Amino acid sequence: MIKDENYLKNIANFCIEKSIKNGSEAASVTVYNSVSENINIRNKKLDGSERSENLAVTLTTYIGKKKSSISSSNLNEKNLNNLVKRCVETTNNTPDDQLNSLPDKDLHFYGDKNLDLYDETHLENIEKIDFIKEAEEEAFSNKKIVNTNGSGFSQNKSNFVLANTNGFIDGYKTSQFTAYCEVVSKDNGSMERDYEYSSKRFFNELLSPKELGKKASEFAVRKLNPQKIKSEKIDIIFDKRIAKNFLSSFANAITAGTIAKGTTFLKDKLNNQIFNQEINIIDKANIKRANGSRYFDSEGVKVKELELVKNGIFSDYLIDTYNGKKINKKSNGRSSGTTNLYFKNGSISFKDLIKSNKKILYVTETIGRGANLITGDYSVGASGIIIENEEFAYPVSEITIAGNFNEIFKNIRLANDLEFNFSTNSPTMLVEGMVVGGK
Amino acid sequence: MSEFLKNTDLTLNRAEKIVSDTLNNCDDGELYIEETNTESIILDDNKIKNSNYSTDSGYGFRAVTGDVVAYSHSNEISEQSLINSSKNLASTHIKSSGMYDFEIKKTNQKFYNDIDPIETKSLASKIELLKSMNEYARSRDSSVKQVTANFLGEKKNIEILRNGGELLKDNRPLVRINVSIMVEKNGKKETGIYGVGGRQSYDDFLKDENWKKICDEAYRIANTNLESKPSPAGEMKVVLGPGWPAILIHEAVGHGLEGDFNRKKTSVFHNLVGQKVASDGVTIIDDGTIDKRRGSLNIDDEGTPTEKTILIENGILKNFMQDRLNARLMKTKSTGNGRRESYKHVIMPRMRNTIMLNGKNTQEEMIKSVDHGIFAVSFGGGQVDITSGKFVFNCTEAYEIKNGKIGSPLKGATLIGDGPSSLKEILMVGNDMMLDPGIGTCGKAGQGVPVGVGQPSLLIDKMTVGGTQL
Numbered sequence: 001m002i003k004d005e006n007y008l009k010n011i012a013n014f015c016i017e018k019s020i021k022n023g024s025e026a027a028s029v030t031v032y033n034s035v036s037e038n039i040n041i042r043n044k045k046l047d048g049s050e051r052s053e054n055l056a057v058t059l060t061t062y063i064g065k066k067k068s069s070i071s072s073s074n075l076n077e078k079n080l081n082n083l084v085k086r087c088v089e090t091t092n093n094t095p096d097d098q099l100n101s102l103p104d105k106d107l108h109f110y111g112d113k114n115l116d117l118y119d120e121t122h123l124e125n126i127e128k129i130d131f132i133k134e135a136e137e138e139a140f141s142n143k144k145i146v147n148t149n150g151s152g153f154s155q156n157k158s159n160f161v162l163a164n165t166n167g168f169i170d171g172y173k174t175s176q177f178t179a180y181c182e183v184v185s186k187d188n189g190s191m192e193r194d195y196e197y198s199s200k201r202f203f204n205e206l207l208s209p210k211e212l213g214k215k216a217s218e219f220a221v222r223k224l225n226p227q228k229i230k231s232e233k234i235d236i237i238f239d240k241r242i243a244k245n246f247l248s249s250f251a252n253a254i255t256a257g258t259i260a261k262g263t264t265f266l267k268d269k270l271n272n273q274i275f276n277q278e279i280n281i282i283d284k285a286n287i288k289r290a291n292g293s294r295y296f297d298s299e300g301v302k303v304k305e306l307e308l309v310k311n312g313i314f315s316d317y318l319i320d321t322y323n324g325k326k327i328n329k330k331s332n333g334r335s336s337g338t339t340n341l342y343f344k345n346g347s348i349s350f351k352d353l354i355k356s357n358k359k360i361l362y363v364t365e366t367i368g369r370g371a372n373l374i375t376g377d378y379s380v381g382a383s384g385i386i387i388e389n390e391e392f393a394y395p396v397s398e399i400t401i402a403g404n405f406n407e408i409f410k411n412i413r414l415a416n417d418l419e420f421n422f423s424t425n426s427p428t429m430l431v432e433g434m435v436v437g438g439k
Numbered sequence: 440m441s442e443f444l445k446n447t448d449l450t451l452n453r454a455e456k457i458v459s460d461t462l463n464n465c466d467d468g469e470l471y472i473e474e475t476n477t478e479s480i481i482l483d484d485n486k487i488k489n490s491n492y493s494t495d496s497g498y499g500f501r502a503v504t505g506d507v508v509a510y511s512h513s514n515e516i517s518e519q520s521l522i523n524s525s526k527n528l529a530s531t532h533i534k535s536s537g538m539y540d541f542e543i544k545k546t547n548q549k550f551y552n553d554i555d556p557i558e559t560k561s562l563a564s565k566i567e568l569l570k571s572m573n574e575y576a577r578s579r580d581s582s583v584k585q586v587t588a589n590f591l592g593e594k595k596n597i598e599i600l601r602n603g604g605e606l607l608k609d610n611r612p613l614v615r616i617n618v619s620i621m622v623e624k625n626g627k628k629e630t631g632i633y634g635v636g637g638r639q640s641y642d643d644f645l646k647d648e649n650w651k652k653i654c655d656e657a658y659r660i661a662n663t664n665l666e667s668k669p670s671p672a673g674e675m676k677v678v679l680g681p682g683w684p685a686i687l688i689h690e691a692v693g694h695g696l697e698g699d700f701n702r703k704k705t706s707v708f709h710n711l712v713g714q715k716v717a718s719d720g721v722t723i724i725d726d727g728t729i730d731k732r733r734g735s736l737n738i739d740d741e742g743t744p745t746e747k748t749i750l751i752e753n754g755i756l757k758n759f760m761q762d763r764l765n766a767r768l769m770k771t772k773s774t775g776n777g778r779r780e781s782y783k784h785v786i787m788p789r790m791r792n793t794i795m796l797n798g799k800n801t802q803e804e805m806i807k808s809v810d811h812g813i814f815a816v817s818f819g820g821g822q823v824d825i826t827s828g829k830f831v832f833n834c835t836e837a838y839e840i841k842n843g844k845i846g847s848p849l850k851g852a853t854l855i856g857d858g859p860s861s862l863k864e865i866l867m868v869g870n871d872m873m874l875d876p877g878i879g880t881c882g883k884a885g886q887g888v889p890v891g892v893g894q895p896s897l898l899i900d901k902m903t904v905g906g907t908q909l
Binding site: 072 | 483486487489494497510511512513524527529584671826829831833850857903904907
């Protein structure tokens with residue numbers, strides 16, 4: 001069982017009071033508790049079970065413009081007392097930074113918490129095993145599936161309380177159910193792996209085990225006997241699970257911190273056309289039951305809906321209190337990053353997207369962290385499928401794709417197949433004319 | 440005597456009893472207790488941005504039966520909590536074939552000292568030093584626009600209580616110092632990142648103004664990249680510099696030689712022991728016993744003393760890296776590669792310091808032999824797909840090679856290759872083996888552990904370079 005709100009609030013209040021007693025002028029504290037239970041299976045047999053209980057506190061104390069933090073998982077009173085002392089002492093020895101402060105009081109979240117982020121459902125281990133076994137059984141019904149890399153089911157419940165000396169004290173419970181199935185296919189000496197994955201706040205919204213196993217096996221089989229293609233410039237369609245990574249890179253490049261430091265290719269680009277005018281990027285925190293939804297950020301600031309890109313024009317940053325001051329803007333509640341970040345749907349169907357050229361590379365997987373956010377250069381390893389005349393023709397692997405975000409962004413076209421399966425979501429994406437490195 | 444049970448209601452006798460009651464029905468397992476203190480101080484944008492100190496302690500209780508692992512962990516070290524874990528472990532038990540009787544060898548080996556790097560240097564002096572590094576880096580020239588420098592110190596104390604009452608201990612210091620410099624000239628921005636680290640005190644790295652060398656190296660890389668031109672795309676010859684580029688070895692072969700992937704037959708290497716998997720002259724070891732290195736350990740996280748394990752000898756595949764579980768199931772012995780990120784994580788076979796040993800060639804010979812290719816000196820990070828053997832890594836410093844000569848620096852390119860085939864495509868092995876500067880963290884199944892790598896210069900016949908120039 002996770003700890004209730006009162007238990008967490010008591011610890012939070014204890015830390016705040018002790019900080020003030022020890023000489024701190026302001027403070028904020030997060031007390032976090034989670035219980036997660038995982039089951040892993042392999043070849044339809046139990047491989048492992050894991051239960052983890054975490055209880056931790058993070059305290060930040062301020063003296064004048066000095067600030068430091070401390071965190072610990074040992075919450076007995078004696079240890080907490082020592083930690084608070086150490087934190088205040090360290091704060092005293094840390095140099096001033098004029099921008100250090102708690103967030104403005106009037107930005108604090110208040111109001112109803114009605115987003116439905118917690119599912120009471122509890123699955124016993126045996127039920128978790130049954131669920132994920134069914135997925136592997138379905139996957140193995142495909143003759144070319146010869147092994148698994150392991151499949152798993154996890155149930156995570158967590159609760160937290162955030163409090164600060166400006167009177168903010170609030171918290172809420174969330175739940176997350178995750179199922180994945182990763183299988184290995186084999187044919188003529190070629191061995192490939194692929195997976196399907198589903199993660200939802202509510203158990204009954206997960207992909208069904210059958211669907212999970214079926215997709216994992218289809219994905220692994222379609223990669224078999226890949227070819228290597230010649231280096232060339234080609235139109236690329238990014239599968240949804242890859243397309244969303246472009247949004248993550250974009251988000252990392254537009255935080256107030258990177259903008260203020262100038263360590264992003266999007267510095268000085270606000271209000272400029274950086275995508276074509278069909279593109280809109282939204283970050284919306286208040287979607288019911290969605291994975292990325294939250295009421296407030298890690299500072300207690302309310303998270304308003306942002307139109308980061310409007311008709312292709314770069315329109316807003318992701319701002320927290322500290323870095324906001326560097327760029328003279330108020331926090332918009334993004335100290336914990338984005339919430340539900342997505343591209344709005346494009347105007348054409350997936351079918352029409354693959355008709356747009358005679359030969360298209362459909363990328364289903366990329367490997368490597370190939371995004372340089374300072375220069376905007378992008379280069380990753382990839383595998384996928386060649387589409388010829390609207391048909392999936394043959395798989396390709398051991399290729400690279402490269403470009404620069406400044407150009408890639410302008411050449412993006414989106415299908416109209418957006419779904420909210422993760423916290424960051426994209427419709428299928430076409431990028432015209434990217435360089436593929438092959439033979 | 441256990442240090443960790445001192446401030447709890449749990450006596451060593453009681454803990455022993457719970458451990459043996461739980462594990463008597465199993466093949467293997469242990470109670471692992473850990474206490475870790477970490478300190479991170481970051482200077483960013485001319486300011487000390489944050490100093491963070493954290494303490495984390497807890498236990499992980501593992502019961503292994505057949506090939507099934509039940510694991511329960513908590514940060515509450517108490518009798519009741521341990522009893523709850525014991526019950527949870529019992530819930531997934533299947534029939535045991537009897538306790539795994541592979542005794543753990545006793546060892547007195549020590550590859551690092553029991554020091555606490557956080558406490559051996561005062562906060563004030565660490566802050567002063569970061570400020571000096573910032574000022575020094577910015578004084579290099581006016582193109583330096585941003586400097587980020589940070590100190591990361593850790594002291595991890597572990598105890599392993601085995602069925603039967605055997606108690607094994609290790610105390611592990613670890614530090615890392617990083618500098619990142621962004622330069623800007625004529626509207627073009629580039630960064631250079633350099634860092635050092637190991638299982639020792641900060642002062643071992645910083646004394647005699649050695650810290651200036653860290654800043655100088657980051658500055659040099661950033662400036663080199665300012666002059667860089669777009670990288671070519673396609674298949675070509677690649678010369679790898681010595682030291683850190685050995686993450687190629689780590690990604691391309693290291694992971695594929697970890698016991699778990701081979702027991703599960705998901706690694707391309709699983710049926711190749713005794714066979715030729717690499718060119719003549721290629722010998723690769725995984726060594727946990729090098730003094731003060733980031734990947735070194737006195738004992739692994741199951742208590743097995745670490746060793747120098749030969750993985751590939753003169754091109755022939757000799758051994759996999761094993762923890763107790765995979766060793767038992769594959770009917771061999773643990774090589775002391777059983778590792779975990781923390782008490783919150785299950786044991787897996789993981790690399791320590793993975794090193795390719797010296798050959799006979801010089802780097803000069805390699806460069807001279809290449810008409811058209813690239814010379815890769817440093818990498819940002821890599822990744823591998825164990826099943827297909829494909830790996831990638833991103834160059835952070837690379838040059839073109841034209842007609843046997845090093846040419847202009849190239850913009851961050853990705854190299855992609857196939858693990859098993861690149862090993863066979865090694866044409867020359869250098870005589871200039873170097874270890875990395877002590878900065879590697881390896882990720883596997885969501886767990887990060889500190890590792891080291893090393894290699895001499897290498898010439899690889901062909902790899903695919905992911906540039907933008909056709």
